[in-house]
Amino acid sequence: DTGVSQDPRHKITKRGQNVTFRCDPISEHNRLYWYRQTLGQGPEFLTYFQNEAQLEKSRLLSDRFSAERPKGSFSTLEIQRTEQGDSAMYLCASSARGGNTIYFGEGSWLTVV
Amino acid sequence: AQTVTQSQPEMSVQEAETVTLSCTYDTSESDYYLFWYKQPPSRQMILVIRQEAYKQQNATENRFSVNFQKAAKSFSLKISDSQLGDAAMYFCAYRSAPNAGGTSYGKLTFGQGTILTVHP
Numbered sequence: 174d175t176g177v178s179q180d181p182r183h184k185i186t187k188r189g190q191n192v193t194f195r196c197d198p199i200s201e202h203n204r205l206y207w208y209r210q211t212l213g214q215g216p217e218f219l220t221y222f223q224n225e226a227q228l229e230k231s232r233l234l235s236d237r238f239s240a241e242r243p244k245g246s247f248s249t250l251e252i253q254r255t256e257q258g259d260s261a262m263y264l265c266a267s268s269a270r271g272g273n274t275i276y277f278g279e280g281s282w283l284t285v286v
Numbered sequence: 287a288q289t290v291t292q293s294q295p296e297m298s299v300q301e302a303e304t305v306t307l308s309c310t311y312d313t314s315e316s317d318y319y320l321f322w323y324k325q326p327p328s329r330q331m332i333l334v335i336r337q338e339a340y341k342q343q344n345a346t347e348n349r350f351s352v353n354f355q356k357a358a359k360s361f362s363l364k365i366s367d368s369q370l371g372d373a374a375m376y377f378c379a380y381r382s383a384p385n386a387g388g389t390s391y392g393k394l395t396f397g398q399g400t401i402l403t404v405h406p
Contacts, residue, residue, distance in 0.1 A: 176330075204392060206392070206393060206394075208394075213399070214398060214399070215290075215377050215379075215396030215397055215398050215399050216331075216377075216394075216396050217396075218393045218394065218395070221392050221393055223392075228392065229392065229393065264331070266394075273319050273336065273338070273381070274321075274333055274336060275381070275394055276333070277323075277330060277331040277332070278330065279329070279330045280330075
């Protein structure tokens with residue numbers, strides 16, 4: 174049973190560039206979540222999907238952020254026109270239908286220079 | 287909206303001793319779940335223990351146990367016989383239950399975290 178996988182694990186980009194992160198949830202998990210975590214802080218909720226439907230978006234998710242889960246399996250998180258304040262770890266997580274526990278991936282570190 | 291507060295930014299413990307990490311939360315919901323997650327440096331966040339609010343019995347997982355005080359909205363984690371591998375950032379987290387009637391079912395709300403150091 175593979176866990177939640179995220180790619181890339183590390184990304185350094187110049188301010189103004191676009192970046193995209195991919196998340197593959199645990200097989201058959203219908204819920205998928207994106208969180209953002211800055212150093213020394215707890216994760217902050219960004220958005221989540223149930224199958225392919227995006228059910229909730231945080232106010233933290235500005236217009237420059239977009240997430241998709243087109244076939245209800247993997248998901249992508251795109252950040253357009255990156256800013257230095259976007260530097261953080263982006264965590265993906267998944268949970269099963271009716272499951273109470275959310276399982277996390279190892280995260281994708283973004284550094285905007 | 288629910289909030290989770292961890293008032294201890296850092297804690298330390300001697301190997302083989304016991305340590306308790308504190309967590310309080312605020313909610314108007316009656317049914318929910320509480321979690322403790324462990325995040326070692328540069329490593330994956332993993333679940334330590336889970337508590338359902340409707341259960342009066344405190345959850346235990348081997349050396350880890352919780353003291354869940356629903357009326358006080360308190361959820362502390364006790365680590366017994368601490369080991370060097372327990373060193374990590376610990377997060378308390380809240381999740382609404384499906385039948386809570388709230389709009390935030392699904393997502394976790396985290397506290398600020400407590401860094402635990404274990405001394406040999």
